Amino acid sequence: MYYAHLRGTHREAGFRWGSLLLKHKNILTGHIPFDITAERMEYAMACEPVYRRYYPEILEEIQGLSEGQQCDGQILKTVLFSMYAIPPFSCCSCFAVSDGENALLGRNSDFLTELEKLNMNVIYRLSDGAYAFTGNTTAFVEMEDGVNEHGLAAGLTTVAPFVRRPGFNAGLLLRYLLEKCRSVPEAVAALNSIPHCLPADPHHGRCLRLHRRRRVPPRPRGDRPHHERDAAEQPNLFRLRHQQIPPPAHDLPSTFQT
Numbered sequence: 001m002y003y004a005h006l007r008g009t010h011r012e013a014g015f016r017w018g019s020l021l022l023k024h025k026n027i028l029t030g031h032i033p034f035d036i037t038a039e040r041m042e043y044a045m046a047c048e049p050v051y052r053r054y055y056p057e058i059l060e061e062i063q064g065l066s067e068g069q070q071c072d073g074q075i076l077k078t079v080l081f082s083m084y085a086i087p088p089f090s091c092c093s094c095f096a097v098s099d100g101e102n103a104l105l106g107r108n109s110d111f112l113t114e115l116e117k118l119n120m121n122v123i124y125r126l127s128d129g130a131y132a133f134t135g136n137t138t139a140f141v142e143m144e145d146g147v148n149e150h151g152l153a154a155g156l157t158t159v160a161p162f163v164r165r166p167g168f169n170a171g172l173l174l175r176y177l178l179e180k181c182r183s184v185p186e187a188v189a190a191l192n193s194i195p196h197c198l199p200a201d202p203h204h205g206r207c208l209r210l211h212r213r214r215r216v217p218p219r220p221r222g223d224r225p226h227h228e229r230d231a232a233e234q235p236n237l238f239r240l241r242h243q244q245i246p247p248p249a250h251d252l253p254s255t256f257q258t
Helices: 011-021 038-054 054-068 073-082 113-118 170-180 184-191
Strands: 002-008 094-098 103-107 121-128 133-137 147-148 151-158 206-214 237-242
Touching: 002 011, 002 054, 011 054, 038 054, 038 073, 054 073, 054 170, 073 094, 073 170, 094 151, 103 147, 103 151, 133 170, 151 170, 170 184
Parallel strands: 002 121, 151 237
Antiparallel strands: 094 103, 121 133, 133 147, 147 151, 206 237
8 A cells, every 4th residue: 555645736746646656667557457448438528527617626636647657648537537437346335433432434445456556545735725634545536535634534335326427426526525525514515516427316216325324223214314404413424325225324423533
């Protein structure tokens, strides 16, 4: 696993990381764990205007990364924009426990094990309008879990899309929330305002569901509404989960201490 502490603008951070990898003869385009197909390239090109409108900083970081790696930036965009939208399979688990005062967020990472040697724990302290955060990833720019300077924590579980449209995929959506949001209510508002690649499907429930947990005794599944509290009462720890059927609720901590 790599450990990185990245500062400066998004573009500067991308260039620094790409340059460091190149210096150690790690070429990202040489570790792509799936074929770069016409479908993936077309999908990535369709997504780019969405990122340009809502998250231009991430395009700057990918540009800096490609410059540092001396590689084709469009290949990196194809990998990143399609990875969770057209996944080869679904893996990963995420959990949280609390004793009432402290909380622990944990996960496994068994998605695309071909990238194991490129796994990264990173601290971002960027200077162009992003909250500082620490996170873990197998996909360099995207994040699979993390916690930001305001105590907002998020993690991915199973990713299995049933429908797909141009928009934020799970890994880049999670990073966006860590950079832009201070609390679960802000994250909910962001999820409702930006396009993501998995729209609501009336036949399968919501393909992208934000889980907000409480420490309360569980009730039978059929009796549980999806939103039981006002937003201000919701905890700062949540999971992004793509799935077919809304899951039952479980107890999670009210806050994640950083």
